[in-house]
Amino acid sequence: MKLIFEKSVHGRKSDLLPACDVPEVEIDAKFARQEPLPLPELCETDISRHYTQLCQRVHGVNCGFYPLGSCTMKYNPRINEEMAALPGFTSIHPLAPAASVKGCREVLDTAKQYLCEIAGMDDMTFQPAAGAHGEFTGVMLIKQYHRARGDLARTKIIVPDSAHGTNPATAAMCGFEVVNIDSAPDGCVDLEALKAVLGPDVAGLMLTNPNTVGIFDENILEITRLVHEAGGLCYYDGANLNAVMGIVRPGDMGFDCIHMNLHKTFSTPHGGGGPGAGAVGCKDFLKEFLPRSVMMEGEGRIQVRMFEGNFLVVVRALAYLKTLGKEGVPEAATNAVLNANYLMRKIQGTFEPAFDRTCMHEFVLDLSEFKKETGVSALDVAKSLIDRGMHPPTMYFPLIVHEALMLEPTETESKETLDEAAQIFRDLFELAHKDPAYMQAAPHHAQIGRPDEVKAARSPILRWEQA
Amino acid sequence: MGSYVPATAAERREMLDAIGMKSEKELYADVPASMMLDHPLNIPSGKSELEVRNEMTKLAAENKVYDTVLRGAGAYDHYIPSIVKYIPAKEEFLTAYTPYQAELSQGILQSIFEYQTMICQLTGMDVSNASVYDGATAAAEAAAMCRDRKRTVTLISAAAHPDMINTVRTYCYGTNHELRVVPAKNGVTDVDALKEMLTDDVASFILQSPNFFGQIEDAKAIGETVHAAKAQFIFSFNPISLAVLNTPKEVGADIAVGEGQPLGLPMAWGGPYLGIMTATNRMMRKLPGRIVGQTTDHDGNLAYVLSLQAREQHIRREKASSNICSNEALCALTAGLYLATVGPDGLKEVAKQCMAKAHYLCMALCEIPGVELKYNGPFFHEFVTVMPKRDEVLAKLDEAGILGGLEVEDGILWCATEKVTREQLDRAVAIVKEVLA
Numbered sequence: 001m002k003l004i005f006e007k008s009v010h011g012r013k014s015d016l017l018p019a020c021d022v023p024e025v026e027i028d029a030k031f032a033r034q035e036p037l038p039l040p041e042l043c044e045t046d047i048s049r050h051y052t053q054l055c056q057r058v059h060g061v062n063c064g065f066y067p068l069g070s071c072t073m074k075y076n077p078r079i080n081e082e083m084a085a086l087p088g089f090t091s092i093h094p095l096a097p098a099a100s101v102k103g104c105r106e107v108l109d110t111a112k113q114y115l116c117e118i119a120g121m122d123d124m125t126f127q128p129a130a131g132a133h134g135e136f137t138g139v140m141l142i143k144q145y146h147r148a149r150g151d152l153a154r155t156k157i158i159v160p161d162s163a164h165g166t167n168p169a170t171a172a173m174c175g176f177e178v179v180n181i182d183s184a185p186d187g188c189v190d191l192e193a194l195k196a197v198l199g200p201d202v203a204g205l206m207l208t209n210p211n212t213v214g215i216f217d218e219n220i221l222e223i224t225r226l227v228h229e230a231g232g233l234c235y236y237d238g239a240n241l242n243a244v245m246g247i248v249r250p251g252d253m254g255f256d257c258i259h260m261n262l263h264k265t266f267s268t269p270h271g272g273g274g275p276g277a278g279a280v281g282c283k284d285f286l287k288e289f290l291p292r293s294v295m296m297e298g299e300g301r302i303q304v305r306m307f308e309g310n311f312l313v314v315v316r317a318l319a320y321l322k323t324l325g326k327e328g329v330p331e332a333a334t335n336a337v338l339n340a341n342y343l344m345r346k347i348q349g350t351f352e353p354a355f356d357r358t359c360m361h362e363f364v365l366d367l368s369e370f371k372k373e374t375g376v377s378a379l380d381v382a383k384s385l386i387d388r389g390m391h392p393p394t395m396y397f398p399l400i401v402h403e404a405l406m407l408e409p410t411e412t413e414s415k416e417t418l419d420e421a422a423q424i425f426r427d428l429f430e431l432a433h434k435d436p437a438y439m440q441a442a443p444h445h446a447q448i449g450r451p452d453e454v455k456a457a458r459s460p461i462l463r464w465e466q467a
Numbered sequence: 468m469g470s471y472v473p474a475t476a477a478e479r480r481e482m483l484d485a486i487g488m489k490s491e492k493e494l495y496a497d498v499p500a501s502m503m504l505d506h507p508l509n510i511p512s513g514k515s516e517l518e519v520r521n522e523m524t525k526l527a528a529e530n531k532v533y534d535t536v537l538r539g540a541g542a543y544d545h546y547i548p549s550i551v552k553y554i555p556a557k558e559e560f561l562t563a564y565t566p567y568q569a570e571l572s573q574g575i576l577q578s579i580f581e582y583q584t585m586i587c588q589l590t591g592m593d594v595s596n597a598s599v600y601d602g603a604t605a606a607a608e609a610a611a612m613c614r615d616r617k618r619t620v621t622l623i624s625a626a627a628h629p630d631m632i633n634t635v636r637t638y639c640y641g642t643n644h645e646l647r648v649v650p651a652k653n654g655v656t657d658v659d660a661l662k663e664m665l666t667d668d669v670a671s672f673i674l675q676s677p678n679f680f681g682q683i684e685d686a687k688a689i690g691e692t693v694h695a696a697k698a699q700f701i702f703s704f705n706p707i708s709l710a711v712l713n714t715p716k717e718v719g720a721d722i723a724v725g726e727g728q729p730l731g732l733p734m735a736w737g738g739p740y741l742g743i744m745t746a747t748n749r750m751m752r753k754l755p756g757r758i759v760g761q762t763t764d765h766d767g768n769l770a771y772v773l774s775l776q777a778r779e780q781h782i783r784r785e786k787a788s789s790n791i792c793s794n795e796a797l798c799a800l801t802a803g804l805y806l807a808t809v810g811p812d813g814l815k816e817v818a819k820q821c822m823a824k825a826h827y828l829c830m831a832l833c834e835i836p837g838v839e840l841k842y843n844g845p846f847f848h849e850f851v852t853v854m855p856k857r858d859e860v861l862a863k864l865d866e867a868g869i870l871g872g873l874e875v876e877d878g879i880l881w882c883a884t885e886k887v888t889r890e891q892l893d894r895a896v897a898i899v900k901e902v903l904a
Binding site: 001003004005012013014016017020021022023024025027028030031032033034035037038039040041042044047048050051052053054055056057058059060061062063066068071073074075076077079081082083085086087088089090091092093094095096097099100101102103104106107113114117118129130131132133135136140143164165166168169170171172173174175178215216218220221244246247248249252253263267269270271272273274275276295297299300301302303304305306307308309310311312313315318319321322323324325326327328329330331332334335337338339341342345346358382383386391392394397411412413414415441443446447448449450451452453455456457460461462463464 | 469470471472473474478479481482483485486488491493494495496497498499501502503504507508509510511512513514516518519520522523524525526527528529530531532533536538540541542544546548550552554555556557558559560561562563564565566567568569570571572573574575577578579580581583584585587588589591594595597598600601602603604628630631632633634636637638640641642643683685709710711712713714716717726733734735736737738739740751757758759760761762763764765766768770771772774775776777779780781782783784785786787789790791792793794795796797798800803804806807808809810811812813814815816817819820822823824826827845865870873885888889892
């Protein structure tokens with residue numbers, strides 16, 4: 001379809017403002033814009049049709065199954081959207097007087113109370129705008145804690161090789177050296193490998209549990225104990241919290257701080273890449289280091305962004321938590337795990353799980369044998385799923401499984417959807433043995449065929465330019 | 468009173484049977500029993516949609532919505548056209564994830580490509596990314612792009628937004644780099660001090676204009692000073708002001724960043740907002756976050772993809788240019804939509820009316836005996852006054868449904884946008900006059 005710029009007609013516009021009712025002001029020529037302002041010119045009909053066409057070229061959770069592992073693509077309830085659009089929330093200035101924002105404050109306080117209970121934490125900040133931003137905020141707590149004790153020797157953060165890429169990137173942004181440790185064959189932490197790197201130079205460990213292969217690490221108490229014994233702290237990456245919320249709490253697993261992705265676990269929509277919210281919780285002894293606290297060295301206050309955070313995202317999450325309540329939270333978790341195990345077993349026999357055991361909210365298929373047999377890769381299967389109206393799973397992650405496809409169905413999918421999905425996988429398994437070339441050229445019925453990513457990176461075209 | 472789980476009790480039973488489990492408890496057999504929650508969560512029971520609606524509406528009603536907003540300081544009350552509210556609420560835009568699978572995400576990818584283009588048109592810069600969290604984190608990320616082995620220090624003007632200074636400082640503290648604050652004089656950056664502070668370990672200088680006090684800085688001259696010292700020039704702008712004021716390109720910025728909230732996003736008590744991040748071609752491969760590029764598919768059709776991913780955390784891990792993953796895509800879509808809706812003439816009109824109304828308010832206030840303009844330089848839509856009885860003035864305005872300016876140092880930082888009418892401004896001025904009489 002055409003770009004919006006190609007639809008522009010000089011002189012076309014919408015009337016939005018009344019004539020100015022005060023005298024105009026001349027801008028000093030020294031400061032006035034010199035270059036033309038070539039924005040597109042359209043009327044409202046053009047705009048409406050353009051964006052409607054665009055949205056028809058997007059697959060959302062509302063369009064169909066979206067088992068993108070690690071992203072918790074559950075249904076996003078409409079009531080939450082309506083509540084976040086209330087003028088009593090949207091029209092509030094972030095620096096309005098405290099007495100005028102009691103409702104906003106109560107939204108944060110209540111959300112904090114519920115989420116701390118779920119996480120097993122004592123205090124929380126809503127400043128971080130996303131999961132990775134939460135990780136930054138959380139690891140900064142660890143940094144500040146050690147600095148406050150004058151323990152400057154702790155320069156390392158341990159990250160398992162199965163971790164999300166954000167974990168090591170975060171540790172680096174907080175000035176730590178990253179120590180990668182190999183996972184055990186089952187994707188869990190290898191206790192011996194952990195012991196080998198623990199010492200007085202370790203500031204902490206970043207971990208997600210259930211881990212990135214969808215397995216609950218049963219040694220978790222031992223892991224957090226070992227890290228604490230060595231003087232380090234434990235950071236919980238909450239990306240996989242959906243499996244265990246209301247069942248077992250990160251705080252009770254021995255973690256000291258945590259981020260929760262409100263846009264995953266707590267049903268706020270992801271908007272095609274944000275806005276999210278990465279609420280960061282911590283135990284009592286860390287709360288003096290939360291954003292707005294005084295920096296340990298130098299001057300100023302810890303602040304990870306402007307103002308209080310992505311407030312409207314918190315409004316949505318609170319509406320969701322009020323709906324689920326103490327019964328609904330564990331019910332959602334249990335059904336997320338049930339759906340994942342059901343789908344895994346339904347697919348098994350064709351594509352094989354990387355780990356043949358009970359999974360949590362997601363599981364990883366290992367297609368390396370299948371690829372050897374058929375020449376069809378995980379990528380080819382993913383692209384073939386697009387032709388069947390399904391969003392592909394996460395591909396080639398975690399890095400410890402070759403030819404990985406990671407599926408997370410979430411609790412909001414029905415049995416029929418899972419049965420259909422399993423059937424699609426079985427069909428593709430058969431197809432791969434009959435006509436691998438067809439799958440290697442998939443998708444055949446999508447908006448576009450496979451894009452040339454190498455060309456995109458080698459000769460980047462990152463904006464439209466007038467011909 | 469619901470969990471949005473479609474499976475009925477009978478279906479759950481059937482599914483458990485299919486996986487050979489007697490009960491749901493078996494699903495959690497790997498979790499050590501000693502650790503499991505042995506009591507229900509200490510939060511209220513679930514509620515119906517109607518009850519949730521009533522509770523949330525009540526919370527919203529506990530906030531005060533002002534008729535007139537004369538406060539800015541980083542968040543601005545602009546008019547948001549209706550269509551700019553409706554389109555981002557379309558479920559496909561709202562509920563999709565990051566467009567990793569280009570073949571079913573062309574709509575999102577194209578919307579970001581269009582956003583990147585419009586931001587380049589607005590700023591004059593060569594390249595824009597798909598967004599970062601907000602204007603302050605954009606500045607912090609920009610500072611990180613400029614550092615190398617020899618040049619490790621970041622400078623920032625004291626006249627920048629205090630929250631931005633703190634955010635940049637926090638990010639610098641993270642990577643163990645130094646931030647030095649260049650003092651302000653008469654409400655603008657002290658250029659003599661800046662010259663002295665531009666030592667050969669300085670990587671970049673961050674200038675905000677219009678600055679926190681609303682003053683327009685002599686950005687072009689400052690940029691030349693920064694470049695003369697072989698440091699990079701990071702320019703933080705207000706996107707609305709660029710319709711009438713010098714673009715970042717015109718002032719010589721290497722990286723230009725801005726808070727995108729004025730482009731169709733509600734104030735919303737601080738977020739979600741939009742971090743705009745642009746650079747010259749030379750800096751392109753150092754930009755953090757998502758960038759959408761145009762390419763072709765195997766049949767030669769135009770296609771859009773997430774590009775230059777070799778910079779990013781999921782590939783580079785600890786060597787990535789940033790840890791950013793989720794950004795503010797829907798806010799970027801909204802900003803692009805806003806710019807397309809108002810168009811070039813419309814954006815200039817918004818900017819001119821902001822400026823006209825702020826100057827009208829300034830003149831009217833300064834005619835009141837006892838009120839003085841604190842800084843005399845040119846300004847866009849914000850200015851600082853000093854007056855007696857500051858608290859009382861703001862309290863009286865508040866009673867009348869007017870959110871007055873923000874208390875800053877010994878003065879008040881006022882702002883006016885295109886949304887306020889002359890009548891509203893006259894009413895506010897009359898109240899100030901009455902208190903000071």
